[in-house]
Amino acid sequence: MDKVNLPPNPSKLMEGLRDTGYDFNTALADIVDNSVDANATKIDIYIKMDGDGDKLIMVADNGCGMDKTTLKDGMTYGSKGDNNPKRLGKFGLGLKTASTAYCRRLSVITRHSADVEPLKATWDLDHVVKVAEWELLLESPTNFEKKYLEKTAENSSGTLVIWGTIDRLLKEYATPGGKYEQRALDKRVKSFREHAGMIYQRFLDPEDDRARNIEMNLNGKPIDPWNPFFESEPQTEMVADESIKVEVGDGTETEFQIRAFVLPRNENFSTEEAAESAKINNDNQGIYIYRENRLIHPADWLGMYTKEPHYSLLRIEFSFNHELDEAFQVDIKKSQIILNEELYKFVHERFLPAPRTAANDRYRTGKKKKVQEESEDAHDESNRNISGKEKDLKGAEIDVVDEEQNDVEVTNKSGKVSIKLDIESSVKPGQVFVKPVESIVDGLLWKPALVDGNRAVLINTGHPYYSKVYVPNLSSGVLIQGMDSLLWSLIEAELRTMSETTKNHMQDLRFEVSRILRKLVEDLPEPVLEEE
Template sequence: MAVESVETPPDPERMIEGLRDTGYKFNTAVADIVDNSIAARATLVDLQILMDLRNNIRVSIADDGEGMDREGLINAMTYGSRRRSDPSSLGKFGLGLKTASTAFSRRLSVVSRPGDVPALEATWDLKHVAEQGWKLLLSDEPDAEALEHLNEVAPHKSGTVVLWTDVDRLIKDYRMPGGSAAQNALNKAIGGLRSHLAMVFQRFLDSNDKRARDVIIRVNGEKVLPWDPFCTEVSDKVGDHEQKVEIGEGKEANFALRAYILPRKEEFPSDAALKQSRLGNDTQGIYIYRENRLIQEATWLGMYSKEPHGSLLRVEFSFTHELDEVFDIDFKKSQISLNEDLWLYIRDRFLTAPRREANNRYRQGKRSEARKKASGYHDSSNRNIGSKEGEIGGANVDVQNPNTGMSQLTNRNGTFRIKLKIGHAQKPGELFVQPVDQLDDNALFEPAIIDGHKAVRINTSHPYYHKVYVPNLAQGVTVQGMDSLLWGLCVAELSTISDSTAQHFEEMRFEVSRILRKLVEDLPEPDLEDVAA
């Protein structure tokens, strides 16, 4: 059987147009360009993102890195360029510069020089490729504005400028040239980019962080400040672990896992610190770093869904280039894939304790906030029960020792000695229903005597109160109905209890509290902002 080797070069236009749709977002595309600058040992990366009166956008990214000669420039502009000599380089697959740039622009130019020598320019123009095929445009007369930008950032020394023109996918096609809508849209994109760069390159931007060398990044003249997702100055580190992974041929490499629990909203030292933390549901999760550069943020990798009770927990996952193959790094360096054993180890062993602690702290804060919200919402119940107390009657209780709670109880079954909670109204009129911070064994409710009146104490720390009472605090009739039910159960207990049944009643309250705690587990967390003040 004859086998023929047939060369089938791709259609240039279809290929280069297809490569525009590799899923890049603006922030990740620019970050890929910055990767190349850092890989070239730049200490300054300066971004200019400008729009003229005709809504034409120009993106220019200049650095003072090593720069490239003619051969290096051609290689850098080749799709699937040769590997870098340094395997730890942030640039990895030889595709990012081209695919990231043409995802948003139809003309990509790179101006570079390896020292105090004339700069060269190489350009991919999608229109030219469609007409002439895979022909890279080379020029020894670079774009004047790009050259000026290079000279500002790297005067008389090596450096590179990446230039996007004919930008057609960054903002919508606003029909009114020079209008504010287009500029506002661009400003919003630039603001989002600053935040993204601050997070992705935090370790390079923070001069106090010695894990990465110092790099300055500016956007339209404004220095990008580092953003620490773990708020290490105010958060608690609750997990710190390094794990070895086999990488073949008897070699091993390490990755690090560190878990941090952020303060609750009310515990931050200042409003500025709270704002800086970006505390919220969307920012919880694992932050994954490759060579000190963030490649994936705020993800649970399919381990958990993002629930409000996990919003205080953020986890660092750091590794080096040695584990690229193990973790299946994609060519955009934007996500990883873990094998099942490692995935289960992180979920079931490393994260179990931090998640439990973060959950407890969150709920403590929410319950504290709920108690503040609940102030006054039981007043109508107290008034209603007070108006009916005489008609309802019930057992007679004679408190003999207020300090110990020992009382004499007389009901239809006789006279008995019993210990009750004896208390006083915390506010005028709070004689029958009294919300409290905690009860023994985390029971939901218990009978009590408040200033001589038969009463019920309700545990605001119980999940039933948090998830059922709190969302209905503004619904007066609903709260009165629940309060009346619990008060009625307590009065009925005192009316029918005897020496032989006292323990059974107590056990019944604890069992009811346990069952209700279980039943409300899957109910949503209340949005306290929606609870009327």
């Protein structure tokens, strides 16, 4: 058998690896991961641009640093690394592929102790293309580079990573370095600040003892931790907490932790600032996945469910260590996982149903209250319209027999009929023909009633048809009047035509129509109310 050694074309491979799909936040976090792995207690990140539009990104740390051998290994594609399976950077590619996804010149300046001169190694893609060789540049650090390494390392070991010749961060602007490009860069900075605060929360929060504390700064300002579960809020409720033992491939046993939190509604947070920080919306519901205390995949249901508003208060914390990398199929960018069939089934069928019910209940309670508040004035025009025409449309007489028992007698063209009819008082002047109520027995959408002696329709604001069809149109007087007129005419027709033999059929009809409407609007979107 013949064998032949076929090394890859360096320029083709390097250029090809620029397109591995890194977004900016993920790519820069990959560099920060290396600083965390180096046991740094301080990490400084800089994202800068000069007046000509030339951009520079640097990450400095006071970690263990590298000697010449370790530096060369670290700059090797597919490097061996230190073989520590707990490392956040675990594939030996992140430093290179994440960096060159956005820059054409990657430099690493490092020292493994305070009493040695720093070393520098550079991958320059333009140089590699020119010489068509895997030629790493070993250079002397500039005074500028030494200065920024020293600012963070402060007479100790440390590393400075620099992205130069950045060509993929922003689009080209007519005025390079001008206010529009600076504004776009500021958005990138703000986005990464929020991203880093979220994924390194356990490291940044001195109150969280699950990970060692790290000081992390971006452009000279501290990055604040963002805990998606807001456990410090009095009304945050942990509704499930399990530690599950798992046997891995070699027969050893490990475990993962999964907890479910139902957050308060916006109006129930302790302060307006806390409510704003919690970012209660569809995007932030779901499972937050942590590997070795670093968030690797936020706010997703992993294909189990779609994101719906009534689960916007539910957030799941899922934590595991490196021993479960294979079971969870962690990808090279550490940006997602795929659960194997057994774990997927456990989370989907056994763990999530109860927390989803709790989140739905809390959402619905507040939603019903808000819908009721918004509906209070929505039917005024309908009441005025019916008031002007009601006498001309009168087709049945109603006499109250026993107000306490809701017993009435209806006289229509079929004769006299004894029925039970809700007898109510208006809650506001003029609301005597169409009255919104929080609920109706049996979940009916509507039913007839007497309000201040007037034939009226009660409309159930707790029915899904009301929240999904009425509520989005509350500002449209014509549509609301049209729907109100339809329901009022149905109760008027019911009272005109009922007899002793048909009176129960009318109630059955309302029940069936209400049930069918509930099903028909099931897939319609939930309304966005004013507070949302």
